[in-house]
Amino acid sequence: MKIEGQSFVVTGGCGFIGANLVKDLVNRGAGEVRVLDKELREASLGDAQASGRVKLYKVDVTRPQELLGPMKGAQGLFHMAVLPLGPSNTDLRMALDINVVGGFNVYDAAVQGGIQKVVYSSASSVYGDTDAVVDESHPLNTVNMYGATKLTGELLLRAFATHKGLGYVILRYMNVYGPGQTGGxxxxxxxxxxxxxxxxxxxxxxxxxDYVHVSDIVQANIAAMASEVSGEAFNVGGDxxxxxxxxxxxxxxxxxxxxxxxxxxxxxxxxxxxxxSSQKARRMxxxxxxxxxxxxxxxxxxxxxxx
Ligand SMILES: NC(=O)c1ccc[n+]([C@@H]2O[C@H](COP(=O)([O-])OP(=O)(O)OC[C@H]3O[C@@H](n4cnc5c(N)ncnc54)[C@H](O)[C@@H]3O)[C@@H](O)[C@H]2O)c1
Incomplete structure (x- = not known):
């Protein structure tokens, strides 16, 4: 899918990685970038709003009815909204609601809105604790709630591909850092x-x-959306x-x-x-x-x- 002139939805678009992606989509000439977040922190989007091509929606992914309008007629979706690692591992039910049920709601609304492809921000946490350098064939041995919810988000997306024909790419990020980050x-x-x-x-x-700069994570998201590849998971790190x-x-x-x-x-x-190892993402x-x-x-x- 080409980026220029197309409409994209970014859930969690006011967050660290989401805001960096929104700015890049605007710079690449995306026709419209719909930012969905439960907290609209406009400052995080910098100059992007001056383009007139950014639309903000105060939306909670746990409320399905709020998702339908903003999805309608968009071509691609980047799903980034999350309850992060720390809070997920202390409030297990909230992690389930936001990361799992919220993910389901987002995919369901995407299908109803006619979206063709989803790029899902997953995490290296799905592999669990291991001394090995992990590639995508490594067993998915996560033992914490954050990892469990990120992995379930992957599985649900695969199911939507099977039953509803939704195109997708899963990106499993290593440790991301860069401008706009508040924790870590x-x-x-x-x-x-x-x-x-x-x-x-x-x-x-x-x-x-393995630390990876946020601009490289943005680059991987754009490549995943722009390519013909679908139905694959990729590690994204700094190697x-x-x-x-x-x-x-x-x-x-x-x-x-x-x-x-x-x-x-x-x-x-x-x-x-x-x-x-990000070899697969390099190759494909x-x-x-x-x-x-x-x-x-x-x-x-x-x-x-x-x-
Ligand atoms: N930062 C990292 O190192 C890292 C590593 C691996 C994977 N990831 C994944 O990348 C994605 C983005 O991470 P980030 O670091 O930008 O996180 P972030 O916490 O900075 O941003 C997440 C955004 O989601 C929004 N959000 C939370 N709950 C919501 C809800 N119920 N409805 C709507 N919006 C909601 C928050 O307001 C926030 O703006 C996440 O899916 C995360 O799991 C990040």
């Missing part, structure tokens, strides 16, 4: 260092992750691995401090390693991560220093 390790460390406080490390700090202590080290260098981190006990269920979607981690951190800290 990188923000927490930068904020502590800015306040001259030692960064906090939960556990030994040797937990390691680089960094431990918590390495990340703190890079940030300290960029910010010109060497404050010793403070160590705290690791929370239960903490993941030791989460690293993915032409995905190519373009922001090296050190460069992304440098931009975020906003200094001229080199990591």
């Amino acid at each position: 390790l990188i923000n927490a460390v930068i904020n502590r260092l800015r306040q001259n406080q030692p960064p906090l490390v939960f556990g030994l700090g040797n937990q390691s992750f 680089e691995e960094f431990s918590v202590l390495q990340i703190i080290g890079i940030l300290q260098k960029l910010m010109g401090t060497d404050m010793k981190p403070e160590f705290r006990p690791a929370p239960s269920g903490d993941v030791g390693r989460r690293v993915g 979607l032409g995905y190519q991560p373009s922001v090296p981690f050190s460069e992304g951190l440098r931009q975020l800290v906003g200094t001229g220093a080199r990591a």
Whole structure:
């Protein structure tokens, strides 16, 4: 599906990744971008609204009747609305309502509205805790509620493809970072260092992750929507691995401090390693991560220093 001139729905479009995607869709000449979110944080959309092609809908995905109008006549849907990891793992029922029933409502409304293709934001959490570098054939061993709901969102989408002919691509993101993010390790460390406080490390700090810049996640979403590919799941990562202590080290260098981190006990269920292979997305979607981690951190800290 081409992007230029077409109408797209972005659920969770005022969130971190959604807002970055909305801006990119506008820049690529999308005819209309319908932003669905239960909290309309217009500031997150920057200049995108000045284009006159962004429409905002205050919509809760748990209320099916609110979804029908905004879906009508759009060609593509990016489903990003979510109860995030932390709250999902403490309020299990709310996670079920928003991520599972909400997902069902979104797909159902998409079918009724005539949408042809859905790109679903899934997560590497579906693989569970593993030391292996995961590709898409890795068993789906999630044991927490967030992972369970993200995986169920995938399965429901497959069912809608079977019964209603909905086209889809599933993208399983590794750890995303970049402008507009409010939570997460990188923000927490930068904020502590800015306040001259030692960064906090939960556990030994040797937990390691695959970090991917939000602009590369946006690129993968666009490629997934634009390509003819349907019925596939892809990892989307940066193909680089960094431990918590390495990340703190890079940030300290960029910010010109060497404050010793403070160590705290690791929370239960903490993941030791989460690293993915994005080879399939490279091969089938032409995905190519373009922001090296050190460069992304440098931009975020906003200094001229080199990591
Ligand atoms: N950020 C990451 O590192 C990461 C990693 C893996 C997967 N993902 C997935 O990417 C997607 C976007 O993540 P994000 O980091 O931008 O999250 P975010 O929390 O920044 O944005 C989610 C948005 O969904 C909206 N929302 C929540 N409940 C809603 C409801 N009931 N109805 C309508 N809108 C609702 C929120 O208001 C928010 O704007 C999610 O599906 C998430 O599971 C993110």
